[in-house]
Amino acid sequence: MVSSLVPAALRYADQVARSGSIQRAAKELNVAASAINRQILQLEGILGVPLFERVAKGMRLTPAGDAVVTMARRWHADERRAAADLQQLQGIHQGHVRLVAMDSHVNGFLPTFVLQMAREHPRISLEIEIGSTDAAAAALAGGTADIAAVFNLSPRRDLHVLWNAELPFGCVTAAGHPVAARKSISLQEAVGYPIALQSRALMIRRYLETRHGWLFTEGQKVVETNSLQLVKALARSGHYIAFTSELDAAPELLDGTFTFVPVRDKGAEPQTVCVAIDGRKPLTRIGRIVAEVLTRNIADCLDEVRRKRA
Amino acid sequence: MVSSLVPAALRYADQVARSGSIQRAAKELNVAASAINRQILQLEGILGVPLFERVAKGMRLTPAGDAVVTMARRWHADERRAAADLQQLQGIHQGHVRLVAMDSHVNGFLPTFVLQMAREHPRISLEIEIGSTDAAAAALAGGTADIAAVFNLSPRRDLHVLWNAELPFGCVTAAGHPVAARKSISLQEAVGYPIALQSRALMIRRYLETRHGWLFTEGQKVVETNSLQLVKALARSGHYIAFTSELDAAPELLDGTFTFVPVRDKGAEPQTVCVAIDGRKPLTRIGRIVAEVLTRNIADCLDEVRRKRA
DNA sequence: ACTGACCATTCTAATTTTGCGAATGGATGA
DNA sequence: TCATCCATTCGCAAAATTAGAATGGTCAGT
Numbered sequence: 006m007v008s009s010l011v012p013a014a015l016r017y018a019d020q021v022a023r024s025g026s027i028q029r030a031a032k033e034l035n036v037a038a039s040a041i042n043r044q045i046l047q048l049e050g051i052l053g054v055p056l057f058e059r060v061a062k063g064m065r066l067t068p069a070g071d072a073v074v075t076m077a078r079r080w081h082a083d084e085r086r087a088a089a090d091l092q093q094l095q096g097i098h099q100g101h102v103r104l105v106a107m108d109s110h111v112n113g114f115l116p117t118f119v120l121q122m123a124r125e126h127p128r129i130s131l132e133i134e135i136g137s138t139d140a141a142a143a144a145l146a147g148g149t150a151d152i153a154a155v156f157n158l159s160p161r162r163d164l165h166v167l168w169n170a171e172l173p174f175g176c177v178t179a180a181g182h183p184v185a186a187r188k189s190i191s192l193q194e195a196v197g198y199p200i201a202l203q204s205r206a207l208m209i210r211r212y213l214e215t216r217h218g219w220l221f222t223e224g225q226k227v228v229e230t231n232s233l234q235l236v237k238a239l240a241r242s243g244h245y246i247a248f249t250s251e252l253d254a255a256p257e258l259l260d261g262t263f264t265f266v267p268v269r270d271k272g273a274e275p276q277t278v279c280v281a282i283d284g285r286k287p288l289t290r291i292g293r294i295v296a297e298v299l300t301r302n303i304a305d306c307l308d309e310v311r312r313k314r315a
Numbered sequence: 316m317v318s319s320l321v322p323a324a325l326r327y328a329d330q331v332a333r334s335g336s337i338q339r340a341a342k343e344l345n346v347a348a349s350a351i352n353r354q355i356l357q358l359e360g361i362l363g364v365p366l367f368e369r370v371a372k373g374m375r376l377t378p379a380g381d382a383v384v385t386m387a388r389r390w391h392a393d394e395r396r397a398a399a400d401l402q403q404l405q406g407i408h409q410g411h412v413r414l415v416a417m418d419s420h421v422n423g424f425l426p427t428f429v430l431q432m433a434r435e436h437p438r439i440s441l442e443i444e445i446g447s448t449d450a451a452a453a454a455l456a457g458g459t460a461d462i463a464a465v466f467n468l469s470p471r472r473d474l475h476v477l478w479n480a481e482l483p484f485g486c487v488t489a490a491g492h493p494v495a496a497r498k499s500i501s502l503q504e505a506v507g508y509p510i511a512l513q514s515r516a517l518m519i520r521r522y523l524e525t526r527h528g529w530l531f532t533e534g535q536k537v538v539e540t541n542s543l544q545l546v547k548a549l550a551r552s553g554h555y556i557a558f559t560s561e562l563d564a565a566p567e568l569l570d571g572t573f574t575f576v577p578v579r580d581k582g583a584e585p586q587t588v589c590v591a592i593d594g595r596k597p598l599t600r601i602g603r604i605v606a607e608v609l610t611r612n613i614a615d616c617l618d619e620v621r622r623k624r625a
Numbered sequence: 626a627c628t629g630a631c632c633a634t635t636c637t638a639a640t641t642t643t644g645c646g647a648a649t650g651g652a653t654g655a
Numbered sequence: 656t657c658a659t660c661c662a663t664t665c666g667c668a669a670a671a672t673t674a675g676a677a678t679g680g681t682c683a684g685t
């Protein structure tokens with residue numbers, strides 16, 4: 006027995022309409038073609054009209070059939086909505102949440118977050134898209150994402166920041182790098198070393214360009230890439246330093262591979278990381294649960310990194 | 316098997332919600348209580364929530380149950396609408412039409428009309444209420460009738476007369492009555508004979524009172540009744556003449572039992588018979604079919620009566 | 626013209642689902 | 656305590672559905 010309230014006849018008719026033939030629908034539904042055929046004939050009998058036109062290569066909906074299939078699909082949607090409403094009614098945390106995060110989070114707090122969600126809220130399914138801050142903002146505003154965890158989000162009227170934290174500007178170096186021993190460093194001194202940088206597509210690069218454009222004048226020993234992993238690999242080599250955030254390098258900071266050295270220049274303003282949603286509609290209860298777990302994960306990650314440094 | 320697309324489980328749940336208990340719903344649906352119980356338990360299993368609260372005297376919907384039953388009712392309405400749409404799509408004449416006619420039509424054109432409708436449009440169902448002209452007008456205006464076939468309908472802004480015909484004022488007599496041989500008669504002469512009259516409740520009486528009030532002064536040999544059948548029986552006896560219309564007496568005029576003798580006085584204005592509808596909304600296609608068949612029946616009836624007299 | 630591949634449809638048998646009726650136990654009111 | 660109503664379970668029969676085999680039609684390729 007299939008656990009669906011929509012009658013089999015309507016479901017079969019719907020699939021035949023989509024597939025174009027009984028045989029293909031049968032394969033897709035894993036049901037005998039004859040069963041589908043019989044149900045459709047019966048449906049046509051009950052309704053008193055042909056729902057499909059039998060053509061050589063299969064079946065095509067008649068206008069009557071289109072009306073019936075449209076109704077079937079509406080019932081299907083009704084059923085799904087009712088099921089979701091009932092779960093909500095029962096206080097069961099269930100739903101689907103779409104998240105946009107950044108590439109740098111993938112090896113950072115994201116796996117921990119996902120595992121915690123799976124453990125604590127098994128019925129909440131997540132869809133995590135990795136993108137840029139701009140892409141995240143667009144997705145939120147465009148309704149294709151529910152929550153975003155991103156760096157340096159510019160204030161926007163249509164987005165609502167639920168939480169944010171400052172990330173001191175600094176550089177990350179291999180533990181044995183000469184800079185690693187410093188409690189802080191001036192930018193001037195820092196650029197005396199080879200630098201691995203993220204490309205313009207990444208927000209941190211734009212941040213640096215607006216504040217320290219001179220970094221990018223010709224003659225500087227700079228490697229530019231859009232791959233954070235490559236930046237980290239270069240930094241891990243001990244030859245380069247990387248301008249990135251504690252959060253970007255959290256795993257390596259925690260395991261001692263990297264050291265974070267703040268840049269003390271006055272103009273070295275911190276970056277930010279935030280959890281944001283579409284400001285024009287309330288977050289669902291499920292969404293708030295996800296946002297809370299996400300936020301706590303980021304905050305815990307930062308706390309851990311900062312405790313390690315102290 | 317019941318020819319409904321809405322699953323039995325939903326239909327049963329709906330009825331239990333309405334009836335308040337499985338036992339009562341079982342009686343109303345003519346289904347075993349255990350079958351209903353089984354279907355409801357199954358539905359609760361599929362949806363994962365209780366739909367009913369079992370109380371001492373039966374069952375009460377839970378909020379979840381209310382949502383499901385609401386959906387079931389929506390599906391039921393969807394199904395009915397879809398069925399009607401499909402019939403419309405097929406060009407099949409189907410529907411339900413409510414007609415108001417007059418008592419005098421019952422033995423006149425009505426049976427012929429109903430038989431023709433049954434023969435030519437088996438899917439159009441008729442609801443025929445016998446009433447007065449006033450009642451018919453009220454029913455049309457009040458939306459409880461679609462079409463009326465009535466005498467002497469006063470013009471009303473909210474009613475639309477599709478067709479009408481004049482009915483000469485005259486008296487109906489038994490074939491052997493002295494008046495029967497006349498081509499026409501004066502009112503003065505006519506009232507020299509015993510008269511069978513319809514009572515005030517009937518439109519023809521009101522017609523006479525407004526035009527020939529003296530008929531009802533004391534001393535006249537008048538029998539008054541609200542029964543047309545009684546009026547006809549008295550006329551059939553040969554002792555009385557009846558003031559009524561060709562249409563009222565059409566069957567007897569056609570079979571020779573009665574003769575119609577017009578009254579030639581100047582004040583003897585004709586009655587009218589008309590087919591009318593509610594003027595504020597268009598008649599459906601089905602309604603127009605009915606009106607057309609009805610109108611043709613009345614017209615044919617009159618033609619036949621008049622041909623017979625010539 | 627023939628052949629292979631796809632199709633819808635029918636039929637028989639097996640399986641599943643549904644409904645009936647009897648029985649059980651609980652709650653309530655007299 | 657008893658009668659009456661209720662929901663629920665169970666065994667059985669009837670009905671419905673599905674699977675699988677078989678049939679015949681259409682079409683594209685050879």
